[in-house]
Amino acid sequence: MGLFVAQLLTGLANAAALFLVASGLSLIFGVTRIVNFAHGSLYMLGAYFGVTLMNTLPGVFGFWTSILLSGLIVGVIGIAIEVCVLRPVYRAPELFQLVATFGVILVIQDLTLMVWGAEDRLGPRAPGLKSVVRILGEPVPQYDLALIAITPFILLALWWLIARTRVGVLVRAATQDREMVGALGVNQSWLFTGVFFLGSALAGLGGALQLPKGGADLLMDLNIISAVFVVVVIGGMGSIPGAFVASVLISVLNVFGVSYIPQSTLVLMYVVMAVVLLIRPYGLFGREEKAGEHGQVGEPDRPIRPAGTKGRLFVAALIAALALVPLVGENFTQVLITDIVIFCLFAASLQFMLSTGGLVSFGHAAYFGGGAYAAALLVTYADTPMELAFLFAPLAAGLLALIFGWFCIRLSGVYFAMLTLAFSQLVWSLVFQWYDVTGGDDGLVNIWPAEWLSGTTAYYYFTLIVGVGGIILLRQLAHAPFGYTLRATRDSARQAEATGINVKLVQWSAFAMAGAMAGLAGGLFVFSKGSIFPNELEIGKSFDALIVVFLGGVKTLSGGVVGAAFMESAKDWLTRLEYWRLILGLLIIGVVIIAPDGIVGTLRRVGERIGLLRTQEFMR
Amino acid sequence: MLEISALNSFYGKAHILNDLGFSVSKGEVVALLGRNGAGKTTTMKSIMQLVRPKSGKVQFNGQDITALPSHRIARLGLGYVPEERRIFSDLTILENLEVGRQPPRADAPAWTVDALFELFPNLFERRHNRGKAMSGGEQQMLTIARTLMGNPKLLLLDEPSEGIAPVIVEQMAETILRFKKEGLTVIISEQNLHFARIVADRAIIIESGEKKFDGSFSELEKQPEIRDAYLSV
Numbered sequence: 001m002g003l004f005v006a007q008l009l010t011g012l013a014n015a016a017a018l019f020l021v022a023s024g025l026s027l028i029f030g031v032t033r034i035v036n037f038a039h040g041s042l043y044m045l046g047a048y049f050g051v052t053l054m055n056t057l058p059g060v061f062g063f064w065t066s067i068l069l070s071g072l073i074v075g076v077i078g079i080a081i082e083v084c085v086l087r088p089v090y091r092a093p094e095l096f097q098l099v100a101t102f103g104v105i106l107v108i109q110d111l112t113l114m115v116w117g118a119e120d121r122l123g124p125r126a127p128g129l130k131s132v133v134r135i136l137g138e139p140v141p142q143y144d145l146a147l148i149a150i151t152p153f154i155l156l157a158l159w160w161l162i163a164r165t166r167v168g169v170l171v172r173a174a175t176q177d178r179e180m181v182g183a184l185g186v187n188q189s190w191l192f193t194g195v196f197f198l199g200s201a202l203a204g205l206g207g208a209l210q211l212p213k214g215g216a217d218l219l220m221d222l223n224i225i226s227a228v229f230v231v232v233v234i235g236g237m238g239s240i241p242g243a244f245v246a247s248v249l250i251s252v253l254n255v256f257g258v259s260y261i262p263q264s265t266l267v268l269m270y271v272v273m274a275v276v277l278l279i280r281p282y283g284l285f286g287r288e289e290k291a292g293e294h295g296q297v298g299e300p301d302r303p304i305r306p307a308g309t310k311g312r313l314f315v316a317a318l319i320a321a322l323a324l325v326p327l328v329g330e331n332f333t334q335v336l337i338t339d340i341v342i343f344c345l346f347a348a349s350l351q352f353m354l355s356t357g358g359l360v361s362f363g364h365a366a367y368f369g370g371g372a373y374a375a376a377l378l379v380t381y382a383d384t385p386m387e388l389a390f391l392f393a394p395l396a397a398g399l400l401a402l403i404f405g406w407f408c409i410r411l412s413g414v415y416f417a418m419l420t421l422a423f424s425q426l427v428w429s430l431v432f433q434w435y436d437v438t439g440g441d442d443g444l445v446n447i448w449p450a451e452w453l454s455g456t457t458a459y460y461y462f463t464l465i466v467g468v469g470g471i472i473l474l475r476q477l478a479h480a481p482f483g484y485t486l487r488a489t490r491d492s493a494r495q496a497e498a499t500g501i502n503v504k505l506v507q508w509s510a511f512a513m514a515g516a517m518a519g520l521a522g523g524l525f526v527f528s529k530g531s532i533f534p535n536e537l538e539i540g541k542s543f544d545a546l547i548v549v550f551l552g553g554v555k556t557l558s559g560g561v562v563g564a565a566f567m568e569s570a571k572d573w574l575t576r577l578e579y580w581r582l583i584l585g586l587l588i589i590g591v592v593i594i595a596p597d598g599i600v601g602t603l604r605r606v607g608e609r610i611g612l613l614r615t616q617e618f619m620r
Numbered sequence: 621m622l623e624i625s626a627l628n629s630f631y632g633k634a635h636i637l638n639d640l641g642f643s644v645s646k647g648e649v650v651a652l653l654g655r656n657g658a659g660k661t662t663t664m665k666s667i668m669q670l671v672r673p674k675s676g677k678v679q680f681n682g683q684d685i686t687a688l689p690s691h692r693i694a695r696l697g698l699g700y701v702p703e704e705r706r707i708f709s710d711l712t713i714l715e716n717l718e719v720g721r722q723p724p725r726a727d728a729p730a731w732t733v734d735a736l737f738e739l740f741p742n743l744f745e746r747r748h749n750r751g752k753a754m755s756g757g758e759q760q761m762l763t764i765a766r767t768l769m770g771n772p773k774l775l776l777l778d779e780p781s782e783g784i785a786p787v788i789v790e791q792m793a794e795t796i797l798r799f800k801k802e803g804l805t806v807i808i809s810e811q812n813l814h815f816a817r818i819v820a821d822r823a824i825i826i827e828s829g830e831k832k833f834d835g836s837f838s839e840l841e842k843q844p845e846i847r848d849a850y851l852s853v
Contacts (some may be wrong), residue, residue: 166718166721169711169715169718169719170719172708172710172711172715173708173711173715173716173719175710176708176709176710176711177706177708179670179690180702180706180708181719182689182690182691182694183668183670183690183691183694183700183702184691184694184700184719184720184766184767184770185691185694185695185720185722185770186691186719187689187691188691287710
């Protein structure tokens with residue numbers, strides 16, 4: 001009994017920081033409709049500023065002042081992000097804003113590294129609250145009790161602000177219809193900035209407040225962000241009470257999970273999220289999102305066209321050149337190009353569902369890694385011949401996508417994205433924690449190709465044929481009747497439904513197809529490396545794919561491939577630089593703001609202007 | 621009070637307003653008439669800069685407002701009542717009114733929540749209800765009341781009689797006549813010629829974004845061919 005209560009209290013105390021960060025994210029999403037991926041980075045900054053300030057300001061007063069100051073500073077940083085990065089892209093589609101916040105993550109990571117160095121910082125303990133209290137015989141840290149006492153007040157203050165003040169009324173009105181609020185005389189851009197300040201400050205407060213229980217390190221941004229997403233999605237995006245209830249739920253669950261079923265703590269969190277979303281697709285306290293309410297803005301997509309003769313000749317020449325590489329290139333070049341082709345196929349599979357289908361998946365790595373692991377497990381446990389195991393990679397990934405897709409396509413927009421993320425995290429945590437089968441962090445090794453493919457050059461040709469074949473297949477599919485129907489469901493699901501298209505079935509098929517092709521890329525990957533580790537399933541991997549599709553051009557067909565080729569080659573020299581994340585982050589933000597058409601879209605526009613390409617008229 | 625000259629507005633590549641120009645003086649009630657798709661709503665949105673005109677000028681009390689953001693225009697005393705009403709359905713009626721509140725102006729009728737409830741008693745009874753559970757007529761009243769909370773000098777009413785019960789249409793006409801008596805300048809867009817004739821002093825007929833007629837209703841009566849060509853009566 002005593003232990004039970006003590007654990008419950010620990011869970012409640014852990015909920016404090018999580019709630020602060022989650023409520024900030026929820027608040028920002030509610031008004032701006034932006035899912036701020038950089039919110040974890042703001043939390044991290046709060047922790048670093050907190051450590052520095054606490055080491056400067058002495059005593060009890062200094063400790064609490066440091067926490068408040070950290071919140072304020074991070075709030076101001078939030079304003080800077082809103083004004084410089086997000087304001088220029090409010091009118092752009094959701095994905096652009098998301099990608100911009102990815103860029104912010106990278107920039108903040110390197111700036112933090114520059115200022116505070118790579119060493120982890122231990123959080124100072126709270127003066128006056130350093131000892132423990134015995135409750136039913138179990139020791140409970142005083143600071144935990146303080147956190148438990150503080151959190152409800154913050155919840156209450158936020159609730160009051162939103163429910164009872166004029167600012168709150170305006171914020172809620174803007175959540176629903178920004179333009180109308182503006183037409184009634186309210187300067188909505190300052191309202192947005194204000195909300196961003198508050199949301200960021202909450203994240204900063206959370207970071208500083210957890211210091212005595214943890215510390216500050218460079219991984220805490222991505223470590224907390226997935227938990228925060230889980231909380232926000234379970235609670236309902238935009239709901240502050242929802243964020244509170246879900247933070248408590250997840251934190252308490254986590255504490256009990258650690259002591260009773262330690263192998264499955266991570267899995268548990270995502271299982272809870274998936275279950276909640278299945279029963280209440282918009283979270284416990286969320287409001288149903290009507291399709292198109294905040295959706296399609298900006299110009300309609302250009303119709304895609306099959307490549308012209310020039311384009312085909314260019315691609316043929318490129319493939320021919322690639323086929324000649326082993327005659328002149330060294331081993332290293334072949335390995336690099338193998339990596340590039342695999343990544344291109346992975347990106348093309350995401351682009352297929354994302355651009356052609358309008359299905360923005362945040363968890364595409366699940367199918368890449370899923371396919372790779374399926375093949376690796378077969379080889380490890382069943383001694384399956386490579387050829388058969390390789391065939392199983394796309395099949396298994398396709399099956400996985402079929403199962404997850406069935407749940408995901410019932411949602412749309414941000415909720416769809418969140419559920420794909422949850423499922424991919426589920427797979428990741430399963431692989432990561434099921435040590436006995438998957439080897440956990442140690443991965444699976446000795447997964448080599450069959451004899452006849454074992455040389456670098458042989459595998460190079462194999463990858464080239466399978467990879468390029470897969471990409472061409474996806475491209476053909478986009479130009480096939482299936483591609484037309486898929487685009488119809490993207491542009492207007494209702495209209496498509498009324499025309500007699502089974503929208504969900506089409507989307508489901510596209511989801512499964514994209515999953516299978518990602519699995520194919522995963523299969524190529526595992527046999528080229530001879531091993532597979534859980535990081536191929538991580539959020540980061542899914543983001544990589546999103547970023548390259550974006551860099552290449554979301555509204556194009558070849559953007560994914562071009563972006564992947566560009567990125568994978570650039571990474572080779574970029575990662576040699578010390579602060580490559582900073583450069584990449586700024587590049588991403590720059591592309592979002594200056595050249596939102598991506599590489600392909602921008603090249604095409606330039607081509608049209610100088611007369612190399614024929615101008616394509618919009619169909620009205 | 622309001623001067624529009626050579627306005628051209630587009631949706632994408634569709635040319636909606638074509639060199640449109642007209643003016644409205646203080647205290648006038650002007651009806652903007654035309655068929656569906658003639659450009660009435662776009663005219664109103666272009667005045668509020670919710671649609672950014674490609675060229676042309678909108679002047680309000682001598683000030684060029686063409687490049688201003690919408691909220692600045694609203695703060696100058698232009699009140700816009702959209703056709704789709706755009707009630708904040710998650711907010712209560714009182715909160716909806718709060719969103720529209722602006723400080724009183726010297727040269728415009730000043731409205732308070734109490735005065736508006738007197739004008740629209742139905743709203744008072746439901747003041748703590750959320751906007752979603754309202755009839756079309758009540759929604760229309762709420763949108764007008766919400767805009768009046770900003771104490772506008774000039775009211776833009778987009779199709780106030782659309783989609784509401786005939787009995788409420790009559791009330792609406794009386795309300796607009798009362799606004800006129802209070803000294804409010806009003807532009808209403810209408811398809812209902814009968815309704816427009818009751819409330820307005822002057823008719824402006826547009827078709828394909830071009831002005832086809834500008835004059836009194838008695839002049840319009842003398843030219844039935846114009847009425848037949850541009851209005852669906």
